[in-house]
Amino acid sequence: MTKYVINGGKPLYGAVDISGAKNAAVAILPAALLVNGVCRIENIPQISDVTLILNILQELGADVRTINRTTVEIDCSRIRNAKVPDALARKIRASYYLIGALLGRFGSAEVPPPGGCDFGGRPIDQHIKGFAAMGAEVDVKGGLIRAVAKKGRMVGTTVYMDMVSVGATMNIMLAATLAEGTTIIENAAKEPHVVDLANFLNSMGASIMGAGTDVIKIRGVSHLSGGSYSIIPDQIEAGTYMAAVAATGGEVLIQGVIPKHLECITAKLIEMGADVEELDDAVRVRRTQRLIRTNVKTLPYPGFPTDMQPQVAACLCLADGTSVLTEGVWDNRYRYVDEFRRMGAQIQVDGKVAVIEGVKQLTGACVEACDLRAGAALVIAGLAAQGTTEISQIRHIERGYEDIVRKLSGIGADIRVVVTPDEAKAAQVG
Ligand SMILES: CC(=O)N[C@H]1[C@@H](OP(=O)(O)OP(=O)(O)OC[C@H]2O[C@@H](n3ccc(=O)[nH]c3=O)[C@H](O)[C@@H]2O)O[C@H](CO)[C@@H](O)[C@@H]1O
Numbered sequence: 001m002t003k004y005v006i007n008g009g010k011p012l013y014g015a016v017d018i019s020g021a022k023n024a025a026v027a028i029l030p031a032a033l034l035v036n037g038v039c040r041i042e043n044i045p046q047i048s049d050v051t052l053i054l055n056i057l058q059e060l061g062a063d064v065r066t067i068n069r070t071t072v073e074i075d076c077s078r079i080r081n082a083k084v085p086d087a088l089a090r091k092i093r094a095s096y097y098l099i100g101a102l103l104g105r106f107g108s109a110e111v112p113p114p115g116g117c118d119f120g121g122r123p124i125d126q127h128i129k130g131f132a133a134m135g136a137e138v139d140v141k142g143g144l145i146r147a148v149a150k151k152g153r154m155v156g157t158t159v160y161m162d163m164v165s166v167g168a169t170m171n172i173m174l175a176a177t178l179a180e181g182t183t184i185i186e187n188a189a190k191e192p193h194v195v196d197l198a199n200f201l202n203s204m205g206a207s208i209m210g211a212g213t214d215v216i217k218i219r220g221v222s223h224l225s226g227g228s229y230s231i232i233p234d235q236i237e238a239g240t241y242m243a244a245v246a247a248t249g250g251e252v253l254i255q256g257v258i259p260k261h262l263e264c265i266t267a268k269l270i271e272m273g274a275d276v277e278e279l280d281d282a283v284r285v286r287r288t289q290r291l292i293r294t295n296v297k298t299l300p301y302p303g304f305p306t307d308m309q310p311q312v313a314a315c316l317c318l319a320d321g322t323s324v325l326t327e328g329v330w331d332n333r334y335r336y337v338d339e340f341r342r343m344g345a346q347i348q349v350d351g352k353v354a355v356i357e358g359v360k361q362l363t364g365a366c367v368e369a370c371d372l373r374a375g376a377a378l379v380i381a382g383l384a385a386q387g388t389t390e391i392s393q394i395r396h397i398e399r400g401y402e403d404i405v406r407k408l409s410g411i412g413a414d415i416r417v418v419v420t421p422d423e424a425k426a427a428q429v430g
């Protein structure tokens, strides 16, 4: 087994660089399917979700060239296959973007249901509703999603989202880019990655207006041609390092970010007594006194992001007083709470509400990451705790954090990767 071992209780000092955004990259890479020519995509995070998407594109027949650590060139012009391999697609959430992209490119798609973090039900009915409104027949049977555009090409229309959905907004955008006529998405998601996907597509020749507002208008174009694009910095990775400094104390410059995207996180950390200074493309976070209790409710952007909920919970576990945390997006995003309790946290959960009684100190323990951000939150708790914390199931964390051990070590954390002898031996034999 591979684990992170953390000797906690040390404040963090120094500077850390933020990578490209996971949730933008995992949509922009499939969007290359719509482009007739070579797309050069820069600032790609080195995380396992990205590796998986690139593998799927290659299996479909894309020509993927690695230019350097964060840049690839993708040419999908020779792809003729709209069937996505099963084993790979089930491992990640973002494989759902292959439905919109393949429908847009070929008028048909065959994709296994997506995987990703387990928050209870993660339906895709709004994606399907949008595709159907645009003239696709969508059939979910035998463990496969099969979609076929009845006219051979998607047809623009108005799609009203019953709830704000990041995935459905971006998927419909993908399906609409090469559609006949204009598509309007009402009650659209406004997250930075929605805007980034629209910017990527526009830079390749699409006509998308209004991304970042709740009405997006996509005028279908006949083709996209190649170009070069750089992915935005990861709001959630940056927020995670901000929360880590708030929990451990110290002072860290978090570099290569868009401070505007972090405002929803910055505001809460300031309420909790941390200092956050916004610079042009960095934020400096400093915490010298004990954190103060606060209430947090997660909401679609520009609200406080659900993908920061477990990390802010780690901070609230150490704050002075009782905080109320409300999950406003997912039905079940508190599966990590038992692991926090092993470290001495006092949390009661009732449905979507967690009441957190701050303690003066957490103590190191052996814990297990149950999903990506829960894993990141355990890292934060381990960094702040007295003693040693061992975190297993780190594959969840590596889905979304590039080089987390190196980055944290660079700002003074005592964290290392430990591979148990059995596994090391198996790797040598293999
Ligand atoms: C790969 C990716 O970008 N993942 C993010 C994306 O997930 P994902 O795209 O899966 O999340 P959505 O924004 O679609 O989900 C938001 C809410 O809408 C509901 N819903 C969604 C679609 C649908 O067809 N029907 C439906 O009922 C969901 O159950 C949830 O309650 O946005 C979430 C909300 O910011 C983040 O937590 C995930 O990190």
Ligand SMILES: C=C(OP(=O)(O)O)C(=O)O
Pocket: 022, 023, 092, 093, 094, 115, 116, 117, 307, 372, 373, 400
């Ligand atoms: C929930 C997340 O990812 P996914 O939707 O890919 O499971 C996340 O990034 O926090």
